[in-house]
Amino acid sequence: MKGFFITLEGPDGGGKTTQAKLLLEFLEEQGRPGLHTVEPGGTEIGRAIRALVLNPRWRQMASRTELLLMAADRAQHVAEVIRPALAAGQVVVCERYVDSSLAYQGYGLGEDLRLIDQANELAAGGLLPDLTIVLDVEPATALARTACRTQRDRIEGRGLEFQARVREGYQKLCAAFPERMHLISAEGDVKAVHRRIAELVASRIPGRG
Numbered sequence: 001m002k003g004f005f006i007t008l009e010g011p012d013g014g015g016k017t018t019q020a021k022l023l024l025e026f027l028e029e030q031g032r033p034g035l036h037t038v039e040p041g042g043t044e045i046g047r048a049i050r051a052l053v054l055n056p057r058w059r060q061m062a063s064r065t066e067l068l069l070m071a072a073d074r075a076q077h078v079a080e081v082i083r084p085a086l087a088a089g090q091v092v093v094c095e096r097y098v099d100s101s102l103a104y105q106g107y108g109l110g111e112d113l114r115l116i117d118q119a120n121e122l123a124a125g126g127l128l129p130d131l132t133i134v135l136d137v138e139p140a141t142a143l144a145r146t147a148c149r150t151q152r153d154r155i156e157g158r159g160l161e162f163q164a165r166v167r168e169g170y171q172k173l174c175a176a177f178p179e180r181m182h183l184i185s186a187e188g189d190v191k192a193v194h195r196r197i198a199e200l201v202a203s204r205i206p207g208r209g
Contacts, residue, residue, distance in 0.1 A: 001089035002089060002206060003085065003086030003087065003088065003089050003090050003091065003092065004032075004086075004091045004092070004130050004131075004205050004206065005082070005086055005091075005092050005094070005127070005128075005129045005130045005131075006023070006034075006091065006092065006093045006094070006129060006130065006131045006132075006133065006201065006205075007093075007094045007095075007096070007097040007099070007129040007131075007132045007133070008020055008023075008093065008094070008095050008096070008132075008133050008135065009096060009097070009099050009100060009103070009132055009133065009134045009135070009170060009181075010134050010135035010136060010137065010170060010186060011135075011137060011139065011142045011163055011166055011167055011170075012142060012155070012156045012163075013137065013141070013142030013143065013144070013145035013156075014135035014136070014137045014142060014186045015135055015137075015145075015186050015190065015193065016095045016096070016135060017038075017095060018190060019133075019135065019186075019190075019193060019194060019197055020036055020093050020095055021036070022190075022194040022197075022198075023093055023194070023197055023198065023201065024036050024093055026194070026198045026201070027091055027093075027201075027205075030202070030205075032091050032205065033090075033091070034090060034091035034092065034093050035081075035085045035090050035091070035092050035093065036093050036094075036095075037077070037081055037082070037092065037093070037094050037095070038094065038095040038096065039070070039073060039074060039077055039094065039095065039096040039097055039100065040053055040054075040069075040070060040073040040074075040096075041073070042073075042077040042081050042082075042094070043073075043076050043077055043080045043081060045073075045076045045080075046073040046076055046077055049069050049070075049072060049073040050073065052069065053066060053069050053070065053073075053154070053155075054153035054154050054155060055153070055154060056152070056153065056154045056157060058154060059154065061154070063105055063109040063110070063111050064111060066105055066109070067101060067105040067111055067115075067116060067119055068119065070100070070101050070105065071101070071119040071120065071122065071123040072123070074097070074098070074101075074120070074123035074124055075122070075123040075124070078123065078124050078125065078127055082094065082127065083127065091205065094129075097124075097129060097132075098120040098123075098124055098128070099132060099134075099170070099173055099181070101116050101119065101120060102116050102117075102120075102169060102173060103166050103169040103170050103173065104155065104166055104169075106169060107165050107166060107168060107169025107170075107172070108158075108162050108165045108166040108169065109162075128180065129180065130180075130204070130205075131180065131182070131200070131201065131204050131205075132177075132180050132181040132182070133182055133184055133197055133200065133201075134170045134173075134174055134181060134182065134183045134184065135184060135185075135186035135193070136167070136170070136171070136183050136184065136185050136186060137167075137185075137186040137187060138167075138187070139160050139163035139164045139166075139167055140160065141187065142163060143156075143159075143160060143163060170183070171183065182200055184196050184197060184200070
């Protein structure tokens with residue numbers, strides 16, 4: 001059975017983790033159990049990188065340093081987790097992947113998109129998702145959803161204008177790659193959002209045979 005690679009993208013507070021878990025339950029019901037993983041932090045090495053990148057202590061971190069650390073996490077993640085799972089015929093559901101670098105370090109922080117493409121190519125070796133779902137939410141709503149956390153991480157703490165640039169970046173990416181990337185509103189009822197995701201996935205994922 002051929003593997004299938006799904007990524008969930010969007011701003012912090014968009015509900016990616018909740019929707020990933022619901023999607024895994026749906027896939028299990030369809031006879032296609034999947035693997036849930038995340039970036040940054042989908043490997044032991046990646047968790048060390050995640051702790052560094054998201055620590056509010058390192059506010060002086062340069063945008064290019066952030067980009068390269070994310071690429072390093074991705075390189076390990078692809079080699080250790082994603083490619084082996086796909087080779088084994090699994091469905092991989094990953095929170096964040098190459099498009100996060102374009103949205104956050106590119107549109108959000110102003111790094112050259114061509115440079116980010118090169119970093120992604122080096123890290124992922126050309127591996128792109130079969131399907132990318134972007135959970136779209138108003139920046140103010142997203143920030144309100146993360147306000148209950150004890151402390152926002154370094155990226156969450158960048159404020160409304162940054163989150164608006166990230167959202168616009170995702171919208172531009174969806175327009176540029178409509179076959180792979182699909183924008184789904186994450187506003188409102190969690191189950192309604194899940195139904196939209198499940199319908200999209202069911203229309204794209206190959207059957208068991």
